[in-house]
Amino acid sequence: xxxxxxxxxxxxxxxxxxxxxxxxxxxxxxxxxxxxxxxxxxxxxxxxxxxxxxxxxxxxxxxxxxxxxxxxxxxxxxxxxxxxxxxxxxxxxxxxxxxxxxxxxxxxxxxxxxxxxxxxxxxxxxxxxxxxxxxxxxxxxxxxxxxxxxxxxxxxxxxxxxxxxxxxxxxxxxxxxxxxxxxxxxxxxxxxxxxxxxxxxxxxxxxxxxxxxxxxxxxxxxxxxxxxxxxxxxxxxxxxxxxxxxxxxxxxxxxxxxxxxxxxx
Amino acid sequence: xxxxxxxxxxxxxxxxxxxxxxxxxxxxxxxxxxxxxxxxxxxxxxxxxxxxxxxxxxxxxxxxxxxxxxxxxxxxxxxxxxxxxxxxxxxxxxxxxxxxxxxxxxxxxxxxxxxxxxxxxxxxxxxxxxxxxxxxxxxxxxxxxxxxxxxxxxxxxxxxxxxxxxxxxxxxxxxxxxxxxxxxxxxxxxxxxxxxxxxxxxxxxxxxxxxxxxxxxxxxxxxxxxxxxxxxxxxxxxxxxxxxxxxxxxxxxxxxxxxxxxxxxxxxxxxxxxxxxxxxxxxxxxxx
Numbered sequence: 001x002x003x004x005x006x007x008x009x010x011x012x013x014x015x016x017x018x019x020x021x022x023x024x025x026x027x028x029x030x031x032x033x034x035x036x037x038x039x040x041x042x043x044x045x046x047x048x049x050x051x052x053x054x055x056x057x058x059x060x061x062x063x064x065x066x067x068x069x070x071x072x073x074x075x076x077x078x079x080x081x082x083x084x085x086x087x088x089x090x091x092x093x094x095x096x097x098x099x100x101x102x103x104x105x106x107x108x109x110x111x112x113x114x115x116x117x118x119x120x121x122x123x124x125x126x127x128x129x130x131x132x133x134x135x136x137x138x139x140x141x142x143x144x145x146x147x148x149x150x151x152x153x154x155x156x157x158x159x160x161x162x163x164x165x166x167x168x169x170x171x172x173x174x175x176x177x178x179x180x181x182x183x184x185x186x187x188x189x190x191x192x193x194x195x196x197x198x199x200x201x202x203x204x205x206x207x208x209x210x211x212x213x214x215x216x217x218x219x220x221x222x223x224x225x226x227x228x229x230x231x232x233x234x235x236x237x238x239x240x241x242x243x244x245x246x247x248x249x250x251x252x253x254x255x256x257x258x259x260x261x262x263x264x265x
Numbered sequence: 266x267x268x269x270x271x272x273x274x275x276x277x278x279x280x281x282x283x284x285x286x287x288x289x290x291x292x293x294x295x296x297x298x299x300x301x302x303x304x305x306x307x308x309x310x311x312x313x314x315x316x317x318x319x320x321x322x323x324x325x326x327x328x329x330x331x332x333x334x335x336x337x338x339x340x341x342x343x344x345x346x347x348x349x350x351x352x353x354x355x356x357x358x359x360x361x362x363x364x365x366x367x368x369x370x371x372x373x374x375x376x377x378x379x380x381x382x383x384x385x386x387x388x389x390x391x392x393x394x395x396x397x398x399x400x401x402x403x404x405x406x407x408x409x410x411x412x413x414x415x416x417x418x419x420x421x422x423x424x425x426x427x428x429x430x431x432x433x434x435x436x437x438x439x440x441x442x443x444x445x446x447x448x449x450x451x452x453x454x455x456x457x458x459x460x461x462x463x464x465x466x467x468x469x470x471x472x473x474x475x476x477x478x479x480x481x482x483x484x485x486x487x488x489x490x491x492x493x494x495x496x497x498x499x500x501x502x503x504x505x506x507x508x509x510x511x512x513x514x515x516x517x518x519x520x521x522x523x524x525x526x527x528x529x530x531x532x533x534x535x536x537x538x539x540x541x542x543x544x545x546x547x548x549x550x551x552x553x
Contacts, residue, residue: 181321182360185352187376187426189344204372207362211408 011067012133019061019131023247024140030254031128037258038117044109046265047116053257054123061131071126072119079115086111134166136239143241156232164220172213179208266330267430267462268295268318268350273327275313287313289486291327295464297429300456302473302494303466305483306509311466312355314483315432318464319343319350348377351428355435357419358412366392366410366418367403373426391421394459395451413444417451424455430462431455437467449476470505471513474498475534484508499532515539 014020019027034050041047058068072079090107097103129137142159149155180190183204190201275288287310295301305311316322317329320336320343329336331346354360363369370391374384392399395417407418416436423431433452437445453476456463467473474480474494482490482497482505490501497505498516505512512520519531519539529546533539 178354179360181316182352182354182357184321185319185347185354186360186422187344187348187373189376204360204362208360211362212359 011130013063013067013130014133015062015131017060017062017131018246018250019057019127021246022250023241023243024132024136025144025241026243026247026251027128027132028137028140028144030251031124033254033258034124035121037262038121040262041117041265042113043265044113044116046261047113047120049261049265050257051116051120051123053254054120054127058123058127061127063127063130067130068123068126071130072122075118075122079118082118083111083115086114135163136241138163138166139237139239139241154232156235160232168213168216171216172209175212176205176209179205266294267297267299267332268293269330270294270317271328271330273314273317273324273329275310275317275322276325277313279325287486288317288324291486291488293481293488293491295430295462297462298460299462300476300478301462301464302477302480303464303483304468304470304473304480304510307468309483310486311468311483312434315352315434315464315466318430318432319347319352321352348426349428350430350432351423351426353420353423353431353433353436355438357423358407358415361407361415361419361422364406365403366405366407369407369418370422370425373422377426387425387427388421391425394424394455395421396447397421413440413447416440416444416448420448420451428461430464432464432466434466435468436465437469437472445472449473452476468510470511474513482508482510494534495532497532498534499530502531 034054037050038047041050058065087103087107088101090104090110092104092106094102095105095108132140138159141162142155145153145155145158184190186204188201188204190198190205193201270291270293273288273291273293274286276284276286278284291314303311303315313322317324317336318331320329320341323337331349334341334346336343336346361369363372367388370388371384374387379387388403389399392402397414397417402418407415410418420433420436431452436448436452440448449472452463452465455461463477465473465477477494480490480492480494480497481488482501490497490504498512502512502516502520511517513534515536515538516531516533519529519533519542522529523531527546530542533542
């Protein structure tokens, strides 16, 4: 049951910092810029510069690096896996042999580069969610998506769905934990048995969870209707997003750095 | 001694930004056959504490023994312990999942690997304990029941494991007064007829206090008062009010009389007790 409590990806940590106070749109676009740059860079030094840029942002955000790096834990396996694949599967100049496995210089370089790419990718997105409250994040997404309204993208509806989903993640996690505990108290066993038995053992968790989620969705829909919710048209915002000077300078800086690293390296 | 707790401390989300100390140095002994009420304000750690009893939570520090078995030693078979201690969660109707009530109640015994005959016997027994008719109910879907019935089925699904001890977290929450009285009556019956050890967790003084024989009062993660309900309501009335727990209406009334200088015993729990106490005192004054 500990597993459910330790999900830090997507968690928001409130702090009073420059990064927190930036406009969410700026943060999302900056993140996108960094991600695009990550896939354009081909040299190690480029990753180093971009990595430093992200690290400095983490320090400015006042969020303890511990939390940011915790986001890496779930994908550590993927990073190691890709590193190994690249290490052994790339043809080239051999530097070490281990039985039938060959490690090549090219493989080593490529593996490390890819690992760095994933590493920085996760750090950047973790920082985005750690330093932006879910509400302002979806506000930002709504405003960004509304640019595409003319091709029929329902920006408000998407944002509303995201808000609701984000809002209910902790609730559902908590509920899953509670139901698990209740069923364990009734004699259920989630820890032993083969994979089929384990899958079958999930039924006592999933059915109550779904029943409760549907009931909750129903209640939420009625509550929203009672508050006269009728979609995004003509809806005003309590928090208006405004681009300020610091947003412009932060965005310019990010764009400059990303363009520089992707062109030069 | 059935359960023995030694210096239990528990902290939620240890090492996370929202770290909170929920239990502080809890020492507690529960004997076989006791009928205990655990009361305290919402968020005082009641639910967290009872989840330690059957090993669902592991204390940050301290030791728990159930019938002499150390719960947190490596290799302790917690499933055996959970079979001895039936824990009924708050809103237990939210964990129903089977197609029929029979299957629902048979879930626990089936997990114990019993034969089909024995399972049927236990389902009968459990339904009887919660006063539901076997033939009328077994084929029905648990989702077609009323709130009170669902709760009784959920209770039966724990009773079918035949625990030695029953812990109920807010068993009367969200029920109408009649449903509440019914459930409390079933629980009392189970205690008296089967000699089961019962712990009743609640934030509501009324009713619970008059049902149980020993009362534990929790406040901010500590058990601060432990004793017979009458004694507690007589001596610690002010503390309880200060904690925001309040007293049963009739007890409060007696305390008010006492504050006005009347010589009455304030530790009464029911209207009947209050009546006889008052009559007794009135007779004495008229005789004088």
